[in-house]
Amino acid sequence: MTMLRIPLARIAHARSGDKADWVDFGLFAWNAAGYAILQREVTAARVREHFAPWLPGEVDAWPLPNILALKLVLKGALQGGGARNLRLDNLGKAMAAALLRLEIDVEAVELDAALAAPRVGWWGEA
Numbered sequence: 001m002t003m004l005r006i007p008l009a010r011i012a013h014a015r016s017g018d019k020a021d022w023v024d025f026g027l028f029a030w031n032a033a034g035y036a037i038l039q040r041e042v043t044a045a046r047v048r049e050h051f052a053p054w055l056p057g058e059v060d061a062w063p064l065p066n067i068l069a070l071k072l073v074l075k076g077a078l079q080g081g082g083a084r085n086l087r088l089d090n091l092g093k094a095m096a097a098a099l100l101r102l103e104i105d106v107e108a109v110e111l112d113a114a115l116a117a118p119r120v121g122w123w124g125e126a
Contacts, residue, residue, distance in 0.1 A: 002108040009100040011114045012038060016096035018078055021057075023095050025072040026064075034114040035068040041104040047072055050102045051095070054079075068120070072099075 008014075008027070011034035015026045027042060029035035044061040051059075057076025064071055077095065106114075 003105055004108055004111055005103050005105055006111065007100060008038075008042070008102050008104060010111070012100065014096040014099055016093055016099075018095075021076055021078045023074040023077040025070075025074070025096055025099055027070045027072060027099065029068040029114075030119040031114065031117040032068060032120075033110070033117045035065065037104070037106055037110055037114060038070055039063055039065075041106070042070055042072075042102070044072070047074070047099070047102070051077065051098070054095075 012027055012029050014028065017024045027038060029038050042061075044059040047061065048055065048059040051074060055074055055077050057074065059075070060073045062071045074095070
């Protein structure tokens with residue numbers, strides 16, 4: 001069994017929004033094989049740890065298997081809100097890019113399956 005460490009960006013994409021002091025992510029797998037990896041590897045605790053230098057609040061996570069996604073809400077992520085925050089990357093969009101850099105461990109065979117499977121979305125298979 002060969003294990004690999006990869007960034008989430010290899011098997012997923014993200015959409016995000018921010019409201020007041022919260023950031024809301026949708027982390028979407030490109031296919032069911034990738035979603036199985038996301039569901040196992042991306043937990044609220046893991047995301048909380050990834051954002052620990054910026055995040056004084058909690059992380060909530062919900063699986064959305066019907067759309068091959070995870071919904072993640074980071075509370076207290078914007079230090080009072082986008083307009084009050086002194087960081088340059090103070091919006092959900094920047095944090096979505098940071099989320100996609102989270103590294104996870106996968107078996108080589110799992111990664112091969114996720115990369116080989118057709119991408120799916122509202123348009124059907126790609």
